[in-house]
Amino acid sequence: MAGLAFTLGFVLGLVIQLPVITLPLNEEQFGDSGFKIGVRSESEGSARKQLSLDNPLRLVKPSSHGVVYPQNNGTNAYLQGQTDYSGSQQSDGSSGTSPAKEAVIRNRESAKSPDVVDGVFWSKTTERKCPGGFTEGDQKGWKNKIDKTKVVKLETGCGRMQNRMATFKDAAQACVRYRLNTDQIQGEIFSFYLSKLLGIDNVPPSSLHLVNTIDDRWRTVTGEIANSKWADDKVVIFTQFVEGLKPSYIPVEFRGEDRKLHPKQDLMNSKGPEDLCDLVQWSDLIIFDYLTANLDRVVNNMFNKQWNPNMMNTPAHNLERTSNGRLIFLDNESGLFHGYRLLDKYASYHRTLLDSLCVFRNSTARAIERLHHSGSVGEELNKMFSQNEELYNHIPRLPQKNAKILQQRIADVYEQIQTCKKQYV
Incomplete structure (x- = not known):
């Protein structure tokens, strides 16, 4: 026993x-x-x-x-008595959300603004308060006008020396871009179609046209064509002229070295409807100019600040606003071609602006995500161009080299959106 x-x-x-x-x-x-x-x-x-x-x-x-x-590999901080970031079983055996995570949640909740949804996207309510942009109908109507309406006046204006302001028989007007350098014509027209691919509606309707003094549509202005030193059978771009434009200034969020537009409640609450609409459109502008590497707009101000400290307080170059607050992205000819050749010099300016942005239009973010995963932006741009422009054979398509750079820059924007979502969602 x-x-x-x-x-x-x-x-x-x-x-x-x-x-x-x-x-x-x-x-x-x-x-x-x-x-x-x-x-x-x-x-x-x-x-x-x-x-x-x-x-x-x-x-x-x-x-x-x-x-x-337990083996601590840097990802399991909640093991061995450390803070529980999982929100489940904690190191002391209790259940629920840890104090550290509760603090994070409280900070995020207090930072939220009704103008932002899902952490980093402008709300539909905020977007609806903003004036509408150019529509697909506007583009079709514009193409129909320049194809059928006679030009009755051609005069200096619209920027560069050989650019001209054209007036049609019905009194509508157009800025006509004439360039000896083909890639500036390519930069303008392909930047326009990229804006359509992204759903960004701040770029005025544009289309290719052929100078032809024999054509009845040009016959009234043959003298002005000669004075302009335009060559016959030369491709030009007709861009819809928008009346009553005013200068547009760079928002304070992007002027200083600490530039930042993040979804903070105190920032949003300090803005009136007009300022918020500016920021909604600027979130698209920064993405658009990053993708095209446009150096003739905000980057122009940033670069020239070294000689003029007050440069960021002056109007943005090639950016105007309508009387109702719609921003107009003008003169995109450096995009996708000339800007890409100068990336070594200006890439840091583009990157600084992109890194400062953490609020996006949902539709723009979805377009970026789709183009990132498809990897087909070059093919889609060339297809859109050839389907919409009768003169597509008169200028070269977007080269493969440029398409690869654009695809990589789309990936950069996509990664920036993901980084912001990790921080605020």
Whole structure:
């Protein structure tokens, strides 16, 4: 009897001294990390199933005794008595959200603004308060006008020396861009179609046209064509002239070295409807100019600041606003071609502006995501160009080299959006 009591006591002592976490091994299972994870035997019943790969202990290594010891690889801060960022079982055995995570949630909630949804996107309510831009109908109507309406006047204006202001028979007007350098014509027209591909509606309707003094549409202005030193059979771009434009200034959020537009409640609450609409459009402008590497707008102000410290307080170059607050993105001829050749010199300015942006139009972000995953922006641009321009054979298409640069810059914007979502969503 004494021998039996001694045996029972010995066995009981062993049980009491066993570690709290024991995983007897009858087979080995590899997790995502490459570490072996212990699995209980089937005989222990359905309640003791294989350790889930979603368990916080999945990145741990079993000892030769079947005891799991945590291995800190930098991603499991909640193990070994540290803070629980998972919001589930905590290191002290209690359940619920940790104080650290509660603080993070409180900070995010307090920073939220009704003008922003899902962390980093302008709300539809805010966007609806902003004036509408150019529509597909505007573009079709414009193409129909320049194809059928006679030009009755051609005069200096619209920027560069050989550009002209054209007046049609119905009194509508157009800025006509004439360039000896083909890639400036390409930059303007392909930037326009990129804006359509992105759903950005701040670029005025534009289309190619052929100078032809024999054509009845040009016959009234043959003298002005000669004075302009335009060559016959030369491709030009007709861009709709918008009346009553005013200069547009760079928002204070982008003027200083600490430039930043993030979804902070105190920032949004300090803005009136007009200022908010400016910021909505500027979020598109920064993306558009980054993709095209346009150096003749905001980058122009940033670069010239080295000679004029007040440059960022002056109107943005080639950016105007209508009387109702719609921003007009003008003169995009450096985009996609000339700007790409000068990336070594100006890339840091473009990157600084992109890094400062953490609020986006949802539709623009979706277009970026689609183009990033499809990898087909070059093909889509060339297709859109050839389908919409009868003169598509008169100028070269977007080269493969330029398409690759554009695709990479789309990836940069996509990554910026993801970075902001991780911070604010």
